[in-house]
Amino acid sequence: ELKVEQNPLFLSMQEGKNYTIYCNYSTTSDRLYWYRQDPGKSLESLFVLLSNGAVKQEGRLMASLDTKARLSTLHITAAVHDLSATYFCAEGDNYGQNFVFGPGTRLSVLP
């Protein structure tokens, strides 16, 4: 059974601090995705990671993928309040569009 775990599930941090969200997945899939969901809103695609060692950066967020460890990380640099949201990682299978989502990490950035 495909399973995606995220750690931590809740994260409260102060503005200006750095932190990392971890995503462990269960298969040898080489497709890992990160999404953001604001309260009451839908999910927005952030990053698509398709190979071992892939690194993508957008603003204060940087995502990486280690397929051998089955681990992806989402690193937050110098957090700002606007980053407060729930972040999901998702593993995609290699045959279609069946994605397995992690439970989400609810991030609160405090002023």
Add this chain to the structure above:
Amino acid sequence: KAGVTQTPRYLIKTRGQQVTLSCSPISGHRSVSWYQQTPGQGLQFLFEYFSETQRNKGNFPGRFSGRQFSNSRSEMNVSTLELGDSALYLCASSLVQGNSPLHFGNGTRLTVT
């Protein structure tokens, strides 16, 4: 470019009734997926359609069904509603290429009383 459109945004139904939700994908996107989101179970995959054919199906009872039309628009139906079906139902579309991310609609909030 218009995003994924889901209708209706909110629905209140009674146990035992059935409901149909609608989804219009982004123009050019031929794959449409449906997900159920609840506080307890998180995001769970329901099914995926491509070219009017169901390609993948999640672990949901047969009360949950869907279809896709020739213009890629999709509907999902839930029959004999149960209280546990209360959830946010999200539709997502994507390009044919397997590496494409999902583009989600705003969802339909279904409440079963």
